[in-house]
Amino acid sequence: MSPVDPSLPLSLPADGNHRLLRQLLGLALPVLVEQILHMAVGLNDTYLANHLPADAAPAGAAVGTITYFLWFIGLLVGAIGTGSAAIIARAIGARHRSLANAVCGQSVSAAILIGLLVGALLYAFSAPLIALTGLIGPAPALAETYLRMLSVTLPFTSVMFIANSCQRGAGDTVTPAIVMVVVDVINILFTFALCRGWAGLPVMGFKGIAAGTIIAYVSGGVIQFIVLLRSGGAIRLFVHRLWPHWQTIKRLLRIGVPAGVEGLLSWVANFGVIRVINRLDATNVMSAAHINAIRIESCSFLVGFAFATGASTMVGQSLGMKDPRRAARATFLAYALGGGFMTLCGLFFIFFGRIPASWLSSNDPQVIELTRRCLFVTGFIQSGFAAYLIFSGALRGAGDTFVVMILSLASVILLRFVGVEIVGGRLGYGLQIIWIVLAGELFIRGAIAFSRFMHGGWKRIEI
Numbered sequence: 001m002s003p004v005d006p007s008l009p010l011s012l013p014a015d016g017n018h019r020l021l022r023q024l025l026g027l028a029l030p031v032l033v034e035q036i037l038h039m040a041v042g043l044n045d046t047y048l049a050n051h052l053p054a055d056a057a058p059a060g061a062a063v064g065t066i067t068y069f070l071w072f073i074g075l076l077v078g079a080i081g082t083g084s085a086a087i088i089a090r091a092i093g094a095r096h097r098s099l100a101n102a103v104c105g106q107s108v109s110a111a112i113l114i115g116l117l118v119g120a121l122l123y124a125f126s127a128p129l130i131a132l133t134g135l136i137g138p139a140p141a142l143a144e145t146y147l148r149m150l151s152v153t154l155p156f157t158s159v160m161f162i163a164n165s166c167q168r169g170a171g172d173t174v175t176p177a178i179v180m181v182v183v184d185v186i187n188i189l190f191t192f193a194l195c196r197g198w199a200g201l202p203v204m205g206f207k208g209i210a211a212g213t214i215i216a217y218v219s220g221g222v223i224q225f226i227v228l229l230r231s232g233g234a235i236r237l238f239v240h241r242l243w244p245h246w247q248t249i250k251r252l253l254r255i256g257v258p259a260g261v262e263g264l265l266s267w268v269a270n271f272g273v274i275r276v277i278n279r280l281d282a283t284n285v286m287s288a289a290h291i292n293a294i295r296i297e298s299c300s301f302l303v304g305f306a307f308a309t310g311a312s313t314m315v316g317q318s319l320g321m322k323d324p325r326r327a328a329r330a331t332f333l334a335y336a337l338g339g340g341f342m343t344l345c346g347l348f349f350i351f352f353g354r355i356p357a358s359w360l361s362s363n364d365p366q367v368i369e370l371t372r373r374c375l376f377v378t379g380f381i382q383s384g385f386a387a388y389l390i391f392s393g394a395l396r397g398a399g400d401t402f403v404v405m406i407l408s409l410a411s412v413i414l415l416r417f418v419g420v421e422i423v424g425g426r427l428g429y430g431l432q433i434i435w436i437v438l439a440g441e442l443f444i445r446g447a448i449a450f451s452r453f454m455h456g457g458w459k460r461i462e463i
Contacts, residue, residue, distance in 0.1 A: 020314075020330055027310035028334070030177035031168070035302035037184035042067070042295050044188050045209050046360060048195050050288065050367075052205060058135075059206050061284040062142035064291025065133050068274055069122070069147055072267050076118060077158045079260025080110045081165030083252035086316050086399045088169030092234055093320020104166045104228065105241020106248045111162035112155055119154030122147060133271070134278035135287075146210040153214050156221025163224035168313055170234035179223050187216035255399045262405035269417035273438070276424040277431065286431045289370035293435070296356045296371070297378055300345035304386040307338030308393030315397035315458075324459040331394040331453065339386035346382030349375040370431050377435040387446030391453040400458035407448045415441040 049059035084107040091100040122129070130144045160183070164176035191212025197203030204211060228237035277286050311334035318327035353375035357368050378385075395404050419437040423429045452458075 017329075017333070020326070020333055024307070024310045024314060024330055024333055024337075027168075027171065027173045027313050028306045028338075030173040031309045032303060032306035034177040034180040034184075035306055037181050039295075039298045039302050041184050041187045041191075042298060043360065044191060045213075046291060046295050048191065048209055049206065050292075050360070052195075058137055058139035058284050059142055060291060061135060061139045061278065061287035062146060062206070063209065064287060064294075065130075065135060065139070065143050065274060065278070066146045066150065067291070067294075068133075068267070068271055069129075069150070071270075072264075073118065073154065073157060074161060075260065075263040075267055076114055077111055077161040078165070078263060079256040080107050080114070080252055081162055081256070082260070082396050082401065083107075083254070083256030084162065085165045085169030085312065086255050086397060087251060088166055088235065089171070089313050089316025089397060090320035090399075092170050093317035097234070100170060100235050101238060102241050102245065102248055103252065104235050104237050105243075106245055106252060107162045107166055108159060108225075108228065108237060109242045109244065110249070110252070111158035115155030115158035118158075119151045122151035122154070126151070132275065134275040135284075136278065136282045137284060139278075139284055139287075142206050145207060149207070149210040149214055153217040153221075157217045158221075160217065160220040160224045163228055166228075166235055168309060169316065171313055171317065172234055173309065173313070175227060176224075179220060179227065182223065183216045183220035186219055187212050190215045255401055258401035258405040262401070262408050265409050266412045266416075269412045272417050273420045273424075273434070276420055277434065280424060280428070280430070285364065285366050286370065288364075289367050289374065289431060292357065292360050292367065292371040293374035293378070296353075296360060296375060297349070299356075300342045300349075300382055301385060301389060303341045303345075304338040304389040305393075307334040308389040310334055311390055312393040312397030315394045316399075319398055319459070327394070327398070327459075331391065334394070335386065335390045338390050339383055342382040342386040346379040349379030349382075353379070373432040374435045377432060378439050381439045381443040381446075384443030384446035387450045388442060388448075391446070391449035395449065395453060395458050398458035399461045400452070403457070404449065404452055407452065408445055411441055411445045411448060415444065 045063050046060060049063040052059050084103055087103050088100045091097070091103070126144050126147045130140050130147060133140075133143065135143060160179070164180070167173070167176045189212075191209050193199050193201050194204045194208030194211045195206075196208070225237075228235075229239075274287070274290070277290050278284075280286055311331045314330040314334075315327040318324065318330065353372045354368070357371035357375065360371070392404055392408070395401070416438060419441065420434050423437055424434050
């Protein structure tokens with residue numbers, strides 16, 4: 001590693017901070033509102049599953065396992081979205097709007113194709129895919145039903161995610177936030193109503209949770225497609241831009257593929273984790289506690305993600321302006337705010353974790369206690385988790401994805417996947433020990449992202 005780049009300030013100079021702060025908050029706060037609603041959706045689904053009249057623990061485990069498939073879908077589309085956001089941000093910074101619109105069109109086309117292909121595969125192979133998760137008892141049948149229902153929404157879901165990435169790259173975080181708030185409100189209302197039979201709707205139980213998600217995601221895809229077509233803002237979708245332009249696609253893939261590979265292999269490692277946990281306990285208590293702890297922890301990392309998104313956009317635009325120092329200052333400011341909040345959340349998890357664990361979990365005291373123990377462990381590494389989110393987000397905004405991919409994958413595969421397989425799959429240790437491994441790996445990944453950012457090579461990336 002080369003010496004630290006002297007243009008990367010360890011402390012923020014006073015001049016210009018207020019302007020940077022206003023711009024960063026303008027980018028991050030709409031994303032934060034959006035993420036709060038996402039969290040509410042996840043908590044709502046988990047709460048409904050955990051409080052079904054029958055099979056509460058299996059239903060909670062099934063909902064949690066489907067979350068990994070939603071994550072997988074997001075990663076596939078995100079591989080294109082990362083490249084889209086980086087190129088669009090630089091184009092907007094350099095006042096090259098026609099390039100930004102061209103990238104938007106190519107990205108939407110790719111999203112539709114990915115959605116159709118992956119949706120068909122998930123529908124056709126839902127049973128063997130759920131079998132791979134290691135779910136036991138009634139949970140596999142519930143999860144398979146959810147996955148088959150979800151697969152039909154994939155083209156709409158992909159367009160929604162790609163539109164969000166394009167708009168954020170253009171510096172517009174308000175529009176995707178508004179759309180996603182609408183989507184999440186639809187999700188919560190229809191999920192509750194269909195699960196419990198409100199407003200004259202049928203009582204669908206577990207299937208109602210899936211049906212509410214389907215209605216919301218289809219609505220989101222349609223809304224975002226119309227918004228892009230009619231947009232008068234920084235970026236717009238033109239129909240003629242949907243036809244493949246191979247040079248633009250090549251640029252998208254050069255940036256997006258490393259990030260996509262990193263995300264995909266990280267997903268494989270985490271899928272292996274949930275498989276180990278599912279196999280450890282036939283009662284699904286560990287699985288339910290694991291998912292509950294992740295849902296509660298999202299109250300912390302959603303703030304880090306919001307500031308990471310703001311940092312990513314500001315880094316890309318700053319490099320388009322040929323001002324790497326501004327990019328560095330914005331990133332450190334994002335970490336001061338996002339990392340500070342996540343550290344406070346960590347303290348709450350350590351000392352008061354039983355409070356949210358008791359609210360979200362069913363009346364099973366085992367689930368509540370296991371959830372509390374997981375929160376206690378993760379409380380100690382929230383600052384490192386924030387470093388991973390924000391500094392890696394800044395690096396992606398600069399288009400520096402390849403080196404981050406290599407370093408992060410070494411951590412994810414060697415520590416997360418292999419470590420959990422050893423302590424859980426081979427030695428049979430419980431959930432709390434598994435979370436110690438997961439937390440340690442996240443902290444190390446944060447250190448890797450911070451080190452790469454301080455290296456300064458991201459300033460010279462050509463995209």
